[in-house]
Amino acid sequence: MKLYTFPEAPSPRRVHLFLAEKGLSPEQVFVDMRKGEHLTDDFAAIHADCTLPVLELDDGTRLSSCAAICRHLESVQPEPALLGATPEARARIDDRDRWVEMNGMLAVMEGFRNSLKGFKDHALPGRRPVAQIPELAERGRRRFDWFMQDLDGMLADHDHVAGDGFSVADITALVTIDFGLRGMKMQMPDNAGALRAWHERVSTRPSVRQG
Structure with missing residues (x-):
């Protein structure tokens, strides 16, 4: 897994806290939003909406919503159950x-x-x-x-x-x-x-x- 992120921004922070609770440490690619790197052609080729975070799976699938990313991480590491156990x-x-x-x-x-x-x-x-x-x-x-x-x-x-x-x-x-x-x-x-x-x-x- 590879996480495109800018930890200071709220949506990436949500995923970082989720990762920390799970004890997971995927590869990270820092995209500096303060410098507008998320608005470049290079990043638009990765995610057309130009938002962060983006989680790239091993098969190349890219997830860009916090809900989808957290659901995938929960399937990878079920404990602790942050999305519910029942x-x-x-x-x-x-x-x-x-x-x-x-x-x-x-x-x-x-x-x-x-x-x-x-x-x-x-x-x-x-x-x-x-x-x-x-x-x-x-x-x-x-x-x-x-x-x-x-x-x-x-x-x-x-x-x-x-x-x-x-x-x-x-x-x-x-x-x-x-x-x-x-x-x-x-x-x-x-x-x-x-x-x-x-x-x-x-x-x-x-x-x-x-x-």
């Missing part, structure tokens, strides 16, 4: 992970890409020019705040995002929270005690600390 757990984790992506990660990307000067004409991933829309930046900030409040409510009765055990949904949520707070210079809601406790607890995991 049909019920797998469905619950898939559901929560998707919820985090839709309500959290996409909100952060909306706010981040539509506000930073470095993303001028790149408000959406890829090489096609897409203008920034300031109103979307503000909407992204509001959505991220709502996401944190809703996630706090979910964590009030559970130790983890998809129940009582650590899963890929926690990885996606952690990366989303860290990226949103840093990238949009926001803070957790003052009354989000359960969210703060979860964040502190998950941030002490060896996979997170080493990353």
Whole structure:
């Protein structure tokens, strides 16, 4: 396996944390997004959407979504079971992970890409020019705040995002929270005690600390 990556970016970080939890270390090819290397013709020949990460399998197949990459890695190394050990757990984790992506990660990307000067004409991933829309930046900030409040409510009765055990949904949520707070210079809601406790607890995991 070969992983094309830029570990500082949120989507690659999700895969790196998953790999660390699994104890897997595939070959890595560093693609510097700060220098725009993911937008070059060379990388477009590898992945036409020009996004990271990309996992290249031994047969040449290339996977570009975090969900697909993590599912493949889980099949390679089933333990610990981060996608669920039973049909019920797998469905619950898939559901929560998707919820985090839709309500959290996409909100952060909306706010981040539509506000930073470095993303001028790149408000959406890829090489096609897409203008920034300031109103979307503000909407992204509001959505991220709502996401944190809703996630706090979910964590009030559970130790983890998809129940009582650590899963890929926690990885996606952690990366989303860290990226949103840093990238949009926001803070957790003052009354989000359960969210703060979860964040502190998950941030002490060896996979997170080493990353």
